[in-house]
Amino acid sequence: MSKLVVSTFTISLDGYAAGVGQRQDAPFGDGADHLHDWMTSTRAFHETHGLEGGVESPDDKWVRGAVGHFGATIMGRNMFSASRGPWEDLSWTGWWGDNPPYHNDVFVMTHHPRPSFELEGGNAFHFVDGSPAEVLELARAAAGGKDVHLAGGAATIRQYLAAGLVDDMRLAISPVLVGAGERLFDGLDTLPSAYRVAEQVSTAAATHVHIVRR
């Protein structure tokens, strides 16, 4: 069966996946500017985003693990857009330009209906209202036997962790302090009984953590 996988999701040393004040020109809010430097600096990130350059690094393999082999993607509304509530600006198609890095069917969890749309590179965005298990079922059906990527953000991953639906999670801890914002680990008191840390290893740029089911 295809797995539900978190990959390259990044938290700060003090535990935040995003700062406060997400807005169109600051997708991760205040104080989180350097949270993803470990990733965006790599050769692998540049390659997978169709960019020139980047530095070959031990972090490359952690980036490559997150792209190219997933059959579908799940994300929360707040990862797709800084807006909240009913969709008012249908010209907003996400933060990722004309050719997002997903290249599969992306299921955006929202209570507010919006028509699906397609972008370049096999990216199709669908807006779905349902429980984590129901949305996972949709994503699995679209994934054609491949694994499903649970992209984020923190609140969405928390829901899937609480429901015990995540099969495999690779996190990065970035050596930065954010101070306030959205935590990944919050209200997950049943987590230790269901999951364990299989590996924790540092590069110069980040600590990579692999969390698996017990």
Place this chain on the structure above:
Amino acid sequence: MSKLVVSTFTISLDGYAAGVGQRQDAPFGDGADHLHDWMTSTRAFHETHGLEGGVESPDDKWVRGAVGHFGATIMGRNMFSASRGPWEDLSWTGWWGDNPPYHNDVFVMTHHPRPSFELEGGNAFHFVDGSPAEVLELARAAAGGKDVHLAGGAATIRQYLAAGLVDDMRLAISPVLVGAGERLFDGLDTLPSAYRVAEQVSTAAATHVHIVRR
């Protein structure tokens, strides 16, 4: 001037320095049994606690950094005792037996007065009611020019961080999940403006983080 230093303080991957339900037979509460394995398994821990054995490990140096060269210690009431409120059992002299690993004057922050006492190995415990800055002044006077060790727990370190009084902090992130409990990083939104991460490096047993002033 002598520095105020945090050293070997340990948090779980999900950010907890202790679980819930601290009590006399569980100083770190529930779910935190393996939080300090990285430390207690080392040769250095055994040596500094007068024990035989322990494994030589890259973690040794992070343990040795925490002992032997401090002139005084500060800790919170909840690190000294599982009891709360006025002192009812004066026979309780801490978790550390007849010869605690501090070997200097230990200032326990509490609103409830209690007479000082001495144990073996140069350990003297004093119970002081004052602001973080006032208690630091007492500890510095006792330290004779040496650095002062801010031992814990999380709530006490948070107070000193919020007041900008910590000079140097070495944390360990243990590859365990605790699920719920006492966080180190909580309500510290001014932290990023005052401190930065100078180093983050993993061993097989823990990730060691060195936090310094900007």
